[in-house]
Amino acid sequence: MPTGEEPLAGATHARDAALTESIAPSLLAWAERNGRCDLPWQLDPTPYRVWVSEIMLQQTQVATVIPYYEGFIERFPDVAALAAAPLDEVLHAWTGLGYYARARNLHRAAHLVVERHDGCLPDAIDALQTLPGIGRSTAGAILALSRGARHPILDGNARRVLARLFAVEGDPVSGDTLSRLWTLAEACTPQDRVPEYTQAIMDLGAAVCRRSRPLCDECPLQDACLAYRTGRQRELPSPRRRAARPCQSAYALVIRDAHGALLLQRRPSVGVWGGLWSLPQFETEKESLLWLATHLPTAIIERHDVPSQRHVFTHYELELRLRVARHDATRREIAGCTWYDRHNPARVGLTRAVTEILDTLCQ
Numbered sequence: 347m348p349t350g351e352e353p354l355a356g357a358t359h360a361r362d363a364a365l366t367e368s369i370a371p372s373l374l375a376w377a378e379r380n381g382r383c384d385l386p387w388q389l390d391p392t393p394y395r396v397w398v399s400e401i402m403l404q405q406t407q408v409a410t411v412i413p414y415y416e417g418f419i420e421r422f423p424d425v426a427a428l429a430a431a432p433l434d435e436v437l438h439a440w441t442g443l444g445y446y447a448r449a450r451n452l453h454r455a456a457h458l459v460v461e462r463h464d465g466c467l468p469d470a471i472d473a474l475q476t477l478p479g480i481g482r483s484t485a486g487a488i489l490a491l492s493r494g495a496r497h498p499i500l501d502g503n504a505r506r507v508l509a510r511l512f513a514v515e516g517d518p519v520s521g522d523t524l525s526r527l528w529t530l531a532e533a534c535t536p537q538d539r540v541p542e543y544t545q546a547i548m549d550l551g552a553a554v555c556r557r558s559r560p561l562c563d564e565c566p567l568q569d570a571c572l573a574y575r576t577g578r579q580r581e582l583p584s585p586r587r588r589a590a591r592p593c594q595s596a597y598a599l600v601i602r603d604a605h606g607a608l609l610l611q612r613r614p615s616v617g618v619w620g621g622l623w624s625l626p627q628f629e630t631e632k633e634s635l636l637w638l639a640t641h642l643p644t645a646i647i648e649r650h651d652v653p654s655q656r657h658v659f660t661h662y663e664l665e666l667r668l669r670v671a672r673h674d675a676t677r678r679e680i681a682g683c684t685w686y687d688r689h690n691p692a693r694v695g696l697t698r699a700v701t702e703i704l705d706t707l708c709q
């Protein structure tokens with residue numbers, strides 16, 4: 347197997363070289379009949395609009411992204427508007443989408459684009475990749491879809507399609523396997539109609555070459571596909587090697603005042619839920635009770651029996667044990683905290699811990 351991104355050549359890759367030439371024409375013909383062309387970010391594919399869509403689409407389904415995307419673009423129509431907005435506003439627009447590092451990176455990157463590039467996303471892929479949250483595939487997609495520039499992409503969908511088409515073994519996101527997939531992505535990208543091809547390979551991965559139960563009988567690449575020919579669609583791409591996620595527990599206070607407002611505390615700017623507003627959270631129950639006695643001495647713990655919340659992050663799982671308290675005395679301001687009134691909500695970003703509480707206990 348090659349270790350770099352050398353052109354496909356030699357006996358080892360003669361088969362792949364023949365296959366790559368057949369991919370784009372078949373895919374483009376399929377896309378003309380089946381591709382999506384009415385998604386909101388496709389209607390006016392400026393670099394900024396494509397960038398926002400590509401970031402939102404990481405880890406998130408198209409149907410979920412659409413309303414968030416439309417709200418985000420309405421509120422932040424261009425890079426300058428995004429850079430000028432407070433982070434709280436950006437996180438507020440992102441609340442519910444998850445993976446908030448994406449929103450923080452978008453905001454930081456918008457600042458850098460204003461400072462370094464006069465508010466216009468750069469056309470050079472190297473410059474684009476220096477911005478927070480923009481890796482090689484995202485940079486390639488932005489330039490391909492908005493500028494028609496010939497850059498390959500290798501998002502999750504393209505990775506899966508290529509790994510199956512060419513029967514590429516191994517962890518698809520690291521080492522030699524990743525290099526090999528980039529080589530194939532580069533070789534398959536046509537010289538012309540790059541935006542259509544880029545959208546088509548993403549669409550095929552999402553709609554046909556699905557992670558489980560791919561619809562091979564509807565696939566325009568079936569004749570070329572090595573996984574199909576050898577019945578190995580389920581085995582490819584090879585499962586990623588992941589370390590087991592450790593489980594941590596913490597205590598969180600659900601404190602409501604006499605008007606039903608919920609006390610929220612801002613999370614540190616780095617780490618999980620960075621910059622979002624969440625329930626006051628502590629490592630131990632003793633710490634939580636001490637904090638409550640110090641800051642809201644007249645508050646009363648009402649319930650210990652609320653089911654815990656479980657949150658899954660990239661590197662660990664968190665069990666949040668909830669203690670529900672009531673504060674009927676005059677509202678007190680506490681540094682780093684705010685009273686959140688869901689009927690007159692502040693424009694801030696909320697953690698999933700809070701949105702779950704609002705949906706259950708604070709109806």
Ligand code: SF4
Pocket residue numbers: 507510511554555556560561562565566567568571572573574579
């Ligand atoms: Fe994916 Fe099946 Fe098409 Fe191969 S034939 S690319 S496995 S959908």
